[in-house]
Amino acid sequence: MAIDGTARRADARRNVESILEAATALLATDPAVSVNEIARAAGVGRVTLYGHFPSRAALVEAVSRRVIASTDQALTAVDLDGDARDAMARLLAATWQLTYRFGAIVVAASDALTPEEMRRVHEEPARRMRALVARGRDEGVFRRDMPLSWQLTTVQAVLHGASAAVHRGDVPAEDATRLVRDTVLAALAVTSSG
Template identity: 80%
Template structure:
């Protein structure tokens, strides 16, 4: 095979990976239990091609999760975190929730198939931003210091994931969840007398 033939094959493979990731992101964002067959069909590729690039559902969900988190992290980098940490946290939570809402079912799919270590890895970027803001709030005396920062971050993540699941189940509306996420987290972080 010529060098051009190898390059064309590689380009086709990259295109197929993108098609699968695009289809999986779209479908998993609305249905965390969507089948790999449905994803392959939506991507316009065969199951063999899908499995050639993603040997398991977990591998595909992890790739989609990393893609979504990267996109989310880029979007969150534009949130103004200056000023009072409580106000900054409210802005960050609202922006985070809007992205979580958009990709909410991906979170549910990830919870179903990824290990705790994989989940930690896909959340590293956004967690750094949240960690810095929580630490600043603690340093300025407006966020609680009587519990570990890691616990506070885990609580924030759990509230966001719980809201996503609640919206997906129909327990609350996505609009109500914005307020509930913000108010729940800010109450959990608030200094108590």
């Protein structure tokens, strides 16, 4: 009995979805996970995996783009109205959860994507954070005595540092949201000279 084209396409779509789900789950905990492990977790063979993704880099790129779209959707849902400090606390909490969940994928993506592609995929989250910091500066609740670009670099460094600290076991994951929030808000807070 021959399998028609519609059934083959449905099988292919299921395989691609299984591969992407398995790769996302595995890369989120181990950026160096092998293609063999991903194929096994997806319930497909290497040949099937390579039939859809010609290289490990192509698979990592597809996973990265998928995660970035999901991340952007989650961050778009964050309420940024009201007091800039409260809005920043909410944005940091959401950003931290996503950084913690998908941080290892960023490591894998940095090997698979060009620096220009990495900048492009971070544009929207950076735009959102920049707008909120600028608003807080305009409202007088965030300091203005340093460049906004430095403040954004500091936020990013705190998030990435927290991710590394949690993964090393230096900081319990359940404490990280509070630590990230408090550290960033303290760094942004207006001081007597700010």
